[in-house]
Amino acid sequence: MKKHNKIRKQDVEWRSERGQNNRNDSHNYQTADDQEGKPLQHYGLITATTMIIGIVIGSGIFFKSDDILSYTGGNLWLSILVFCIGAFGIIFGSLSLTEFSIRTKKNGGVVGYFEDFISLKMSSGFGWFQNFVYFPTLVSVISWVAGIYTCLLFKMDNNLETQVAIGLFYMILFYSVNIFSVFIGGYFQNLSTFIKLIPLLGIAIISIFWTASAPELEEGIQLVSQFDVGFGWLAALAPIAFSFDGWVVATSITNEVKNPNKNMTIALVVGPMIVLGVYLMYFLGLNRILGAEYILSTGDDAVKKVGELLFGRYGESILLTFVLISVLGVINGVILGSLRMPYALASKRMLPYADKITRVNPRIQLSVWSCIISFVSSSVWMLIHYLVQKNNLLKGGDVSEISIIFSYLCYIILYVKVIKMRKDMIIHSTFKGIICPVFAIIGATIIFIGGTMSNTVNVLLFLTLCVVIFAAGVLYYKE
Structure with missing residues (x-):
């Protein structure tokens, strides 16, 4: 009781028992206001909100819209529901994780949270998962999607082999760009962030005034009508999780935001709501122009028809160009983070041959071995993705959907820790210490259940692989 009174009085540090070197040890944690050498707080509310929007809105909405509609049987109301569940999970999840970011000096987002608030072993496990599964699956799948839209844009033979071959080319290209020219990579990232909003908002706005009937299917395309899916609509939560992925990165900027307790709380509610609004407007606009049955029947090809209807003869190419640049921007951003992940783990002695991996090449200002590990991991997952498809x-x-689902399972560990911190009076707010993490756990659980419904056996098999790699990271650090 005396310990708790001291924490309530100071509200600047707390102790957590954790096993280290086969003995109990403790570590002090401080709020951002008490840190020495803390980052400068130069971001205001508007900047924090736009950062979150820019991070979350990616390529997923373009090529997952037809999947979401398919899992819901073409039912717009069910589709809207799963979009809202996705936003629900983000809002309460990010509000919960912010409780860590304002109490730690560590950078690195979730890996740093595991390191400071759970244990170094668990941090190593999650780091291995991100390094060998999460980032490479995203790189491989999004590169493949860029291959799909390239085939559509240039009217190439749109088979899996061609898509993967083009995707591999893009992957090699953007690894090269980010390794040898940081300036070009950063410039392209800023440009693509702006460009990806054009088709989303453009289709949403034009659809408001759209009065034409849905287009007829081209000859040779089989009509897919709306159908009853029962509880199968929960499977739509897997592509929804992909479309909203990236939100957790936003919590890592908390220490650079002015008055983070207030501004980040507002930004983490308003930002996802704006993303939800943009997604719903685009999704409903797509359905208003094309009709649910046309989207169900044509899948990823649906977006090119919108361009043709809106802008005439060259409209298809114009819209697909915007979409392709958007997807390439996401590849660039994910690779940018992936290149640095092995170095970050090695600097914490969480990878073998750490001394070699942490050697930075002065010419490219990156670790060569970190780049090699990242590229090889992505290439292996490109092969696995090809075989899966x-x-x-x-x-x-x-495969990227499975890695995102596993991430949500890992977040539950952190949500439970937030509840414990409220119990120990480290967090005083009932809303932030109980309500937010409880709702975040509910959201993560729903996404997990929905993500396993499409193909339970194979999904669980891939999740088991994630568990094995996570456990390998834990065991390596323990040894």
Whole structure:
């Protein structure tokens, strides 16, 4: 009781027992206001909100819209519901994780939270998962999607082999750009962030005034009508999780935001709500112009028809160009983070041959071995992704969705820790210490259940692989 009174009085540090070197040890944690050498707080509310919007809005909405509609049987109301569940999970999840970011000096987002608030072993496990599964699956799948839209744009043979080959080319290209020219990579990232909003908002606004009937299917395309899916609509939560992925990165900027307790709380509510609004406007606009049955029947090809209807003869190419640049921007951003992940883990002695991996090449200002590990991991997952798609092992899903679902399971560990911090009076707010993490756990659980429904056996098999890699990271650091 005396310990708790001291924490309530100071509200600047707390102790957490954790095993280290086969003995109990403790570590002090401080709020951002008490840190020495803390980052400068130069971001205001508006900047923080736009950062969150820019991070979350990516390529997923372009190529997952048809998947979401398919899992809901073409039911718009169910589709809207799963979009709202996705935003629900983001808002309460990010508000919960912010409680860590304002109490730590560590950078690195979730890996740093595990390191400071759970244990170094768990941090190593999550770092291995991100390094060898999460980032490489995203790189490989989004590169493949860029291949799909390239085939559509240039009217190439749109088969899996061509898509993957073009995707591999993009992957090599953007690894090269980010390794040898930081300036070009950063410039392209800023440009693509602006460009990706043009088709989303453009289709949403034009659809308001759209009065034409839905287009007829081209000859040779089989009509897919709306159908009843029962509780199968929960499977739409997997592509929804992909579309909203990236939100957790936003919590890592908390220490650079002015008055973070107030501004980040507002930004983490307003930002996801704006993303939800943009997504829904685009999704409903797409359905208003094309109709649910046309989207169900044509899948990823639906977006090119919108361009043709809106802008005439060259409209298809114009819209696909915007979409392709948007997707390439996401590849660039994910690779940018992936290149630095092995170095970050090695600097914490969480990878073998750490001394070699942490050696930075002065010419490119990056670790060569970190770049090699990242590229090889992405290449291996590109091969796995190809085999999964070729044999339809995930029934229309992809490996990146599984890695995102596993991430949500890992976040639950942190949400439970927030509740414990409220119990120990480290967090005083019932809303932030109980309500937010409880709702975040509910949201993560729903996404997990929905993500396993499309193909339970194979999804659980891939999740088991995630667990094995996570456990390998834990065991390596323990040894």
